[in-house]
């Protein structure tokens with residue numbers, strides 16, 4: 001059962017025709033399915049039901065406060081990477097005791113904000129960060145609970161920009177340094193090590209890199225134990241891939257079973273930080289063809305969604321499935337589907353076979369629920385798109401379309 005489905009030859013978002021949404025809210029338009037978000041969260045969370053665990057949704061994938069509230073209402077914790085995300089998570093009513101804070105460049109004011117909120121733990125990514133958190137906690141009369149984010153030097157075999165657990169990446173702390181830091185932790189009275197963390201990358205389509213990292217982390221954990229430092233939490237990050245085109249990523253159930261078989265009986269509380277696998281296929285980006293244009297070498301569809309709305313194709317060369325909202329049954333043609341922005345890198349797809357289209361037609365760009373709106377910008381002074389959350393037959397506008405006034409609001413003197 002899919003919640004973005006063709007019925008009687010038109011695309012629906014749950015119970016609502018996408019054409020109806022586009023007519024009322026305009027394009028480009030992000031449409032999320034509440035039932036899909038819930039189904040994905042449940043599938044992921046229940047895959048670990050035999051383990052003592054907590055699923056901390058990765059806010060950066062889709063940080064709309066209504067998405068956070070929906071997941072929070074299902075018991076999700078949150079993985080944050082900035083003070084802004086902490087603000088959102090708290091505003092969404094997430095308990096600080098379910099918030100973990102990752103990121104290589106936590107600024108002092110962000111650390112203070114998280115200490116003030118009394119979040120569950122900081123995932124610490126460098127020696128200097130550890131020292132700073134310690135100093136600040138002492139100054140504020142607090143004790144910061146921390147994990148070290150271990151860089152296990154594992155190749156996740158994904159796009160280089162979203163590989164994070166290799167030695168050459170900026171993320172985490174190498175195992176040797178980490179071990180000596182845990183040993184030294186008792187000298188830092190402002191911090192309390194309660195866990196080990198790792199996140200090796202995103203859009204992983206096989207389990208092997210996860211298992212390789214897990215083995216290294218468990219070995220590390222055993223060493224810590226034998227040395228007398230018994231930690232409570234094992235945070236394995238996010239990173240489970242989704243199907244954009246023909247990838248066959250492991251189902252969360254399979255992923256859960258594998259981890260469960262390795263972790264059963266080990267007295268650790270597992271934390272997971274899925275983002276893409278919850279939100280990615282729970283959203284589409286709807287766009288209208290403005291012009292068709294034929295040049296001697298190409299057929300272009302010039303659409304009203306651009307790299308400022310969805311940067312993944314431009315940034316990573318990513319594939320997003322694109323299809324007509326109202327299929328007309330016309331013959332296929334090879335298109336470059338491009339936006340209005342003044343960059344040749346502004347495209348949603350290149351050399352894509354699609355039924356012949358005319359101006360005014362609507363297209364849906366699938367798998368746009370994660371790293372879509374959150375990576376959007378105002379480049380070319382384009383107001384950012386509207387976001388809708390559809391739940392059955394109900395449509396909630398969860399972020400109105402930006403206006404021209406919004407574009408200059410922060411530039412005006414009062």
Ligand SMILES: *Cc1c(COP(=O)(O)O)cnc(C)c1O
Pocket residue numbers: 058060061079081102103199201202203237238239240273274275276277370
């Ligand atoms: C981005 C990120 C995640 C989420 O990754 P997905 O691939 O979206 O599941 C989890 N943890 C950390 C630390 C991250 O930076």
